[in-house]
Amino acid sequence: MRYHQNTALLVEIRDMFESSHQTYGAPRVTATLNEDREVAISIPRVARMMRASGLAARKPKKFKVTTDSKHNYPIAPNLLERNFEVEQPGQVWVSDITYIRTRQGWLYLTVIMDLYDRKVVG
Numbered sequence: 001m002r003y004h005q006n007t008a009l010l011v012e013i014r015d016m017f018e019s020s021h022q023t024y025g026a027p028r029v030t031a032t033l034n035e036d037r038e039v040a041i042s043i044p045r046v047a048r049m050m051r052a053s054g055l056a057a058r059k060p061k062k063f064k065v066t067t068d069s070k071h072n073y074p075i076a077p078n079l080l081e082r083n084f085e086v087e088q089p090g091q092v093w094v095s096d097i098t099y100i101r102t103r104q105g106w107l108y109l110t111v112i113m114d115l116y117d118r119k120v121v122g
Contacts, residue, residue: 008039010049017055024052025057089116 011075016029024032034040050056086092092115101109112122 006049010053013046013049014053014055017050017057022055023060061084084115088114089114091116093121 012033013029016032017024020028026043029050030041033046063089080092080094084092089101093112093114094115095110097108097110100109110122111120113119114121
Protein backbone atom coordinates (compact mmCIF):
# COMPACT_ATOMS: atom_id res chain seq x y z
CA MET A 1 0.00 0.00 0.00
CA ARG A 2 2.88 2.35 0.72
CA TYR A 3 4.09 2.07 -2.89
CA HIS A 4 0.80 3.49 -4.16
CA GLN A 5 0.93 6.34 -1.63
CA ASN A 6 4.48 7.24 -2.69
CA THR A 7 3.65 7.20 -6.40
CA ALA A 8 0.53 9.29 -5.84
CA LEU A 9 2.55 11.71 -3.71
CA LEU A 10 5.29 11.86 -6.33
CA VAL A 11 2.70 12.67 -9.01
CA GLU A 12 1.41 15.52 -6.82
CA ILE A 13 4.96 16.79 -6.23
CA ARG A 14 5.76 16.69 -9.95
CA ASP A 15 2.51 18.48 -10.86
CA MET A 16 3.18 21.21 -8.32
CA PHE A 17 6.81 21.53 -9.45
CA GLU A 18 5.79 21.86 -13.11
CA SER A 19 2.95 24.28 -12.37
CA SER A 20 5.46 26.55 -10.61
CA HIS A 21 7.57 26.60 -13.81
CA GLN A 22 10.19 24.53 -11.95
CA THR A 23 10.87 27.30 -9.43
CA TYR A 24 9.43 25.70 -6.27
CA GLY A 25 11.89 23.83 -4.08
CA ALA A 26 11.04 21.36 -1.33
CA PRO A 27 9.94 23.99 1.26
CA ARG A 28 7.40 25.67 -1.02
CA VAL A 29 6.18 22.36 -2.48
CA THR A 30 5.73 21.03 1.08
CA ALA A 31 3.86 24.13 2.23
CA THR A 32 1.51 23.95 -0.75
CA LEU A 33 0.97 20.21 -0.31
CA ASN A 34 0.20 20.62 3.40
CA GLU A 35 -2.41 23.27 2.58
CA ASP A 36 -4.18 20.96 0.13
CA ARG A 37 -3.90 17.61 1.94
CA GLU A 38 -5.40 16.16 5.10
CA VAL A 39 -2.15 14.40 6.07
CA ALA A 40 0.93 16.52 6.73
CA ILE A 41 4.24 15.76 5.02
CA SER A 42 7.72 16.94 6.02
CA ILE A 43 10.18 19.02 4.03
CA PRO A 44 12.96 16.38 4.25
CA ARG A 45 10.67 13.71 2.77
CA VAL A 46 9.63 15.96 -0.12
CA ALA A 47 13.29 16.91 -0.64
CA ARG A 48 14.31 13.23 -0.79
CA MET A 49 11.57 12.41 -3.27
CA MET A 50 12.40 15.43 -5.45
CA ARG A 51 16.11 14.59 -5.40
CA ALA A 52 15.41 10.94 -6.31
CA SER A 53 13.26 12.10 -9.22
CA GLY A 54 15.80 14.65 -10.45
CA LEU A 55 13.60 17.65 -9.66
CA ALA A 56 15.65 20.71 -8.75
CA ALA A 57 14.30 24.24 -8.56
CA ARG A 58 15.73 26.76 -11.01
CA LYS A 59 16.84 30.01 -9.48
CA PRO A 60 15.73 33.14 -11.32
CA LYS A 61 18.54 35.22 -12.77
CA LYS A 62 19.41 38.33 -10.81
CA PHE A 63 18.54 41.65 -12.39
CA LYS A 64 21.62 43.35 -13.80
CA VAL A 65 21.61 47.07 -14.55
CA THR A 66 23.13 47.71 -17.98
CA THR A 67 22.37 51.43 -18.33
CA ASP A 68 24.34 54.16 -16.61
CA SER A 69 21.92 57.08 -16.28
CA LYS A 70 24.06 59.03 -13.80
CA HIS A 71 26.67 60.60 -16.03
CA ASN A 72 27.83 64.05 -17.07
CA TYR A 73 27.81 63.43 -20.82
CA PRO A 74 25.56 65.55 -23.05
CA ILE A 75 22.11 64.11 -23.75
CA ALA A 76 20.64 64.31 -27.25
CA PRO A 77 17.53 66.48 -27.50
CA ASN A 78 14.12 64.84 -27.94
CA LEU A 79 13.19 66.16 -31.38
CA LEU A 80 10.05 64.05 -31.86
CA GLU A 81 8.37 64.78 -28.51
CA ARG A 82 6.35 61.56 -29.11
CA ASN A 83 4.86 62.93 -32.34
CA PHE A 84 5.08 59.83 -34.55
CA GLU A 85 2.81 61.07 -37.35
CA VAL A 86 4.87 62.06 -40.41
CA GLU A 87 3.60 63.71 -43.62
CA GLN A 88 6.35 62.67 -46.09
CA PRO A 89 8.68 59.70 -46.51
CA GLY A 90 12.28 60.22 -45.43
CA GLN A 91 11.39 62.93 -42.91
CA VAL A 92 11.84 60.93 -39.71
CA TRP A 93 13.84 57.77 -39.18
CA VAL A 94 13.97 55.95 -35.88
CA SER A 95 16.26 53.15 -34.77
CA ASP A 96 16.87 50.70 -32.00
CA ILE A 97 19.69 48.36 -31.09
CA THR A 98 19.78 45.02 -29.33
CA TYR A 99 22.36 42.34 -28.76
CA ILE A 100 22.07 38.62 -29.35
CA ARG A 101 24.24 35.96 -27.71
CA THR A 102 25.61 33.37 -30.17
CA ARG A 103 28.16 30.58 -29.97
CA GLN A 104 30.74 32.87 -31.57
CA GLY A 105 30.03 35.71 -29.10
CA TRP A 106 27.73 38.72 -28.97
CA LEU A 107 26.15 40.10 -32.14
CA TYR A 108 24.61 43.55 -32.27
CA LEU A 109 21.48 44.18 -34.31
CA THR A 110 20.34 47.66 -35.30
CA VAL A 111 17.13 48.42 -37.18
CA ILE A 112 16.36 51.75 -38.86
CA MET A 113 12.73 52.45 -39.78
CA ASP A 114 11.04 55.26 -41.69
CA LEU A 115 8.10 56.47 -39.62
CA TYR A 116 6.09 57.54 -42.68
CA ASP A 117 5.37 54.03 -43.97
CA ARG A 118 6.85 52.03 -41.07
CA LYS A 119 9.21 50.16 -43.41
CA VAL A 120 12.68 49.08 -42.42
CA VAL A 121 15.29 51.04 -44.37
CA GLY A 122 18.43 49.66 -42.80
